[in-house]
Amino acid sequence: MHTNIRNVRSYAALLALLVLLASLVLFVAPTRAQNIDWAQLPTRYFVILHAPDEASLNEAQAYAGFVDQVYDDIATQFNHRVEVPLTLRLYPTFESYYAVNPLARDMPGIVAHADFRRRELAVVLPRTEQQTLEEIQNNIRHELTHIVASDLSENRLNTGFQEGIAQYVEIPTPEFDRKMQLMQQAVDTGRLITWSDLDNRDRIYGEPDVGYPQSLSIVAFLIENYGFEKFREFVIANAQSNGYRTALQQTYLTPPSQLEEQWLAWLPSYLDGTYRDRPIAGFDLGYPTALLEQGRYAEAETELNAAIEWLRETPQQEVLQEAEALLIRSRAGQQANAIAASAREALVAADYQQALQRVDEARRAYAAIGDVRQEQVLEVYAARAQRGLRANQQLDEASQLAGSFRIPQARAAADQAANEFAQLGDNQRMNEALALRGSLDNIQRIAGLALVTLGVLGVLASLWGRWFAGEPEVW
Template identity: 50%
Template sequence: MRTRHICSTTFLIFFSLLAAFLAPTGARAQTGGWNERPTSTFSILYTAGEEAEAERYAGFIDTIYDEIATAFSYRPSPPLTLRLYPTSDSYYQANPGARNVPGIIAHADFRRREVVVIVERTLQQSDEEVRNNIRHELTHIVASDLSDGRLNTGFQEGIAQYMERPSADLDLRIAALSQASDQGRLLPWSALDNRDTIYSNPEVSYPQTLAIVAFLVDQNGFATLRQFLSASAQSSGYRIALEQTYGASVSTLEAEWQAWLPSYLAGGYRSNALDRYDISYARTLVEQGDYATAMQELTQAIDWIARHSDTQPGEVSTEAIQLKERADDGLRATQLAEHARSALVEGDYERTQQLVEQARIIFARIEDTRQDSVLATYAERAARGLAASADLAQADALARRLRLPQARASAELAAQEFAALGDQLRLANALELRRTLNSRQRMLGAVLLVAGFAGVLLSLIGRFLQPPSEHW
């Protein structure tokens, strides 16, 4: 049953009003006759002057029938009836027992297989809310059929709400549930069997029953909820049906639900197994190169899609898996680029080149060019570092062969390059080699000077000691 916003109205007590709706034919006498607008699955009954409204419903009611029937894998035998009361007065004339129950917008009559809408009370609703009236009431009929009329009030309302599509009042219902949770006013699951409790406390009971159904679907999939409806038809109560279907006692499921509820209130309520999973956020993260966040999002998405594989299109799962593979590649390439940077800072130029090449290959595979310039810079600096290291090694080799000027020139080039690269360790090595070469060169110069002086001195001494020449 659909009513006006749950925080401002009192809800219909289900079986009490059902008796009123099923009153003898005389109590349903109408002023004027009903016109019929048939569709593939419904017979739309409307009064004179309401042709446009009947056509409005005819435009979408078969689509909603197919939507609900597909979700439950069950097609109620058509035609069902949609009866459109133009005003509250016309509705009360047919259903006098409803006068004392304010706020009714729509209801379902299971025996007559009829959905009733009070058109006057839908005028302020959005198009989606109008469609939700039909989704909600048609779900009541389907759930009653599948459970052989044994499904209790709490689950009837929870499942009917779950079949609605998100609209403006959903946030208001969740806010009311959050407040009730904070204030310790949540109902025990035992209240699900008590129609008086459900309908006398709608601001808590309606969003709570929705949250309970959402929990069961989130944890076990929509197909299992269908099994619960079938089990209810064969069970003496909802507790036995729950335990048979979910393999856990009601107390265990209730405790798990209470632990799960905060995540639902924090935004999980926006996810519905019957909606096509919105992969666009994860896709945007991958496109923006935020691979770490994308991996977290896609890991959760793939897990959720797997739990709801019975309602999610195969292409959604395929895209999520492909995006995760791409995000994984992107994350690995990003990590390689970070390792390349660290290797460059440490002066491990050869490893830097290897890491840069590995990162380039992966980024190219996922067509991400954002890191190209950074990797090019790393590669260029690594090449310069290797060249400077080669100069330093050559300087050392030349020094060993006593080719000191050439060695000093190579050491000077290496020192300049290491200074430009900020490689303090190798700069210190190059400067130390240069100082050693300078010292050797000064020592060698001194030795050569001493040797030259000694040579001159020996030459003078030799001349002095040479005997005089004899003249013939």
């Protein structure tokens, strides 16, 4: 849930008003949201619902200009893409929002909320009128992060870490300084919440002026000391753990009590101003690298393109260079796949010489990127191509033998060629070999008949000669 904060006192007051709202069911059945005749504006990842008036359409178009980029940014940071399309509902008035969320009427300051089960983000447009563009984008970043974290954790990540990570991924604005002022006040007055209470929803929302900035500082501590990918592992571990403390232990291999001590020791330097220099949430290339290792090159390219676009806006130049190198590899992998596919197509077309050439090219392409997974497939392709070439040679040999009237040898070669083509599934060449064998059979039959005829004629000639010669004289 996101609120619009302009000063420390109002921030604490507004967060306090969220306690009751957070503890009750905020959302009603979708049909109640249909009091407005919602118009739809689809984007790549969202369906933006807005009131059917020109002002609301203009607002929807403004959101359409950046929400997909926010989705890509968050997906890149978490190496996870939630199912799309998501719904982004833009409430044009307070009353339209209160009609669906009546408890919010007495709780000013609510700007946006997210409903993981309905995969919906909602924004109260009048609350955003005084916000900067970065703050408006932060509303979406914050709520979308709630949905991503819920998706990764199977909706088991607790409130403290949910609010912490949702704040952490926001673009730094003056509101961040105000949160740190509240955090310093909590330290000075001894009001910090113990980590054992992070799973206590009422405690987090019961002291929102402490719970929100403290949850942010805890997430910042974990990410900046152990890395963003490790925090992502922690979020995922919540799905299968008995509780968040078990997930912390499994992920960081450190008892939660020791992590809490480390956080307390780190906190003063953070509040002294290093929070202003906090690194942008680091992007870990583990997921696209894993896709490459699995040979899923097209998927890796999609992830890396999004990562590179995001990394170019950050100071993470080494990671950017690594991502660009992986992108080159992903494209080389796709090219190798394309060559291997063309080898298969050549086999299907019975172009065995072309198939063998493509296999050699594919082997070189895969070797260049260290991919040996396709070697067995290529070996099968090469073996079939070589069998096809041998069968072609046998068919050519049969034709040559037939031309020199070596019929038995030609027939045997044609039989071998036809049998090989049949096993290869090359029906056209098989029929050619069978046709040649049929012709040879005809020739053999004609030759046999001719020999028989000549034999008969020879016998007749012999008998005829004897008849005309008469009886021999006796001397």
